[in-house]
Amino acid sequence: MRVTVVGSGFVGATAAMRVVQKGLADDVVMIDIVEGLPQGLALDMRESAPIEGFEPNVRGTNDYADTAGSDVVVITAGLPRQPGMSRMDLLDKNAGILRDVVGKVAEHSPQAVLIVVTNPLDEMTYLASEVSGFPKERVMGMAGVLDSSRLRYFIAEELGVSPSKVEAMTLGSHGEAMVPLPRQATVDGKPLADMVDEETLEHLYARTRDAGAEIVAFLKKGSAYYAPSAAIAQMVNAIAGDTKEVLPVCAWCTGQYGISDVYVGVPVKLGRGGVEEIVELDLNEEELAALRKAAEGIRAKCADLSRVA
Ligand SMILES: NC(=O)c1ccc[n+]([C@@H]2O[C@H](COP(=O)([O-])OP(=O)(O)OC[C@H]3O[C@@H](n4cnc5c(N)ncnc54)[C@H](O)[C@@H]3O)[C@@H](O)[C@H]2O)c1
Secondary structure, eight states, rough: OEEEEEEEEEHHHHHHHHHHTOOOEEEEEEEETTTTHHHHHHHHHHHTHHHHTTOOOOOESSGGGGGOOOEEEEEESSOOOOTOOOGGHHHHHHHHHHHHHHHHHHHHHOEEEEESSSSSSHHHHHHHHHHHHOOGGGEEEOOHHHHOOOHHHHHHHTTTGGGGEEEEEEOOOHHHHHOOOGGGGGEEEEGGGSSSSHHHHHHHHHHHHHHHHHHHHSSSSSOOOOOHHHHHHHHHHHTTTOEEEEEEEEEEEGGGGOEEEEEEEEEEEETTTTEEEEOOOOOHHHHHHHHHHHHHHHHHHHHHHGGGO
């Protein structure tokens, strides 16, 4: 199992570290356009192996030949947000970067499953699928696992319970059109909606929707990476370990939820083949309408991509 992480910035490096520390792959390759960066970070990680107790199977490179035959490729190359920027402000620059890296990844690892992380997430996932020409089930985006983890944390904080007691899921797009699912959220198995009032629910959802911006405002330079890299590692674990775990992922819909031919956040069963099934939850009319609206928003933005070089 070879996992390559493209982009050795904050998200890429932290994700590579989590994957190697958890022993999710036999071989982890970090690649970046900046010479020496992935090599130095990988060496630093290997030097922590005796203390942390993991096999030091991580190396850095600037040459895609060294990533050849990867089973999973995580794409984090691209600019992060600065304060005041929306994810869509990154579209033009990151589309150029993505075209470049996905072309090289597809050439050297034609059988890989791609996990796109670069923002704007939904549109970059679509672009990666177009550029790679891979079957849609082998190209997906990471956002729902992160958004759901943020929501679960905020619920735990609000109620003063351990995050491990909280289950919750968000679907839709990574941004304004995130779709929270109140009826799926539970604390210790009990429905969240029975424990907090409507106003609190709305506050929790709004904070989740804006969670990335909240961190960007604190950091001033760059965006979040601890929670994003944890979400990436969970997806890599499901694919590499063929766990068939159901996770919210940006995936290509073919009629599920009445949505066709667009990438949008939906629950999927993940395994060695990538997205092995889109799981259709029993959504009510309001939730379905919100999910379809998110999908149409992404479809319109993807149409915009054709004007970007
Ligand atoms: N999907 C999500 O939920 C989510 C969460 C967090 C961050 N992100 C996105 O992930 C991306 C990376 O964020 P970050 O904080 O790691 O940024 P960063 O600036 O720390 O790292 C980006 C890295 O990409 C590299 N890079 C740029 N062009 C490249 C190319 N052509 N080939 C290879 N490498 C290249 C840069 O040299 C840099 O090391 C951003 O677009 C950010 O918005 C997405």
